[in-house]
Amino acid sequence: MLKSLEDKFLDDFESNQNIVHKICRIYTTNQSDHNDLFQEITIQVWKNYAKFRGDAKFSTWLYRVALNTAISLFRKSSKKIKTQDISDIAFKIKAVEYDDTQEVQLKSLYVAIQNLNDIDKALVFLYLEDKSYREISETLGISEVNARVKMNRAKDKLKKILNP
Template sequence: MNKELEHNFVEQLEKHQNIVHKVCRLYTNNKDAHNDLFQEITIQLWKAYPKFRGDAKFSTWMYRVGLNTAITLYRKSKRRVSTQDFDAVQFKIKATEYDDTEEEQLKLLYKAVHQLNDIDKALVFLYLEDKNYKEISETLGISEVNARVKMNRVKNKLRTILNP
């Protein structure tokens, strides 16, 4: 890989790393698992970066790779995330600490979201990131109408979970 490609990747990753942290928060329950998943998503992003054509925004592409990596690992390991050796990747990323002191209501929401299936989690995540239904549908690979229908169903599920 050339140095310019590596530099551009690191710059984009540092700029948008909160996306990866948010995906990790959805699919993990502790700091070690969060860090392992962050590392794995970073590796998958790096492997896929040479094929990134720029048809979508970097952040949209990053959501897609991050969610797909998390869902794949989550399904394979049944809540235990396995990782690859990070030594093969030679660049350094300045990681900002993820603030784990969330408000109580946000913790309750995350606890409720953890009870959803993988696709519903991804849908809620993108919705909470203020993505419109067009962006959600592109990221998840479903139709815009399907994204709207699924989101309404997920909202009802969350209401039921949060207000039994």
């Protein structure tokens, strides 16, 4: 039996939603903005899901859509996220809860990452996700050499922030 597009979307998205939550944590500073950005990314992923050809893994495609959405929203709106009403979309996505220990361990890193520019945030995020420089370059649409150079500069900036 063939799955509907919505069922495929739900399966793919639910199994990869941690990616979106991590991006939201990097680009927002409070839970309300996190929820708004998560919602906006979900909408953009759903709107573009029919165009997903499967040339790359779903997770790679999701990284690109989610990062582009986050970066575009922040560039357009001076850090104020605008959301769309999704009441006409009839599906529910199960939320992932974070463990308190993880929150404490990651807090200082996320605070430091907040001080980076949008592209550096994306680079660090993908690097922390153990993506290769080839995957990072494909996701962000830059050359592999450029990804390496930018990543080294971002690491230096983080070192200065974490160890003033």
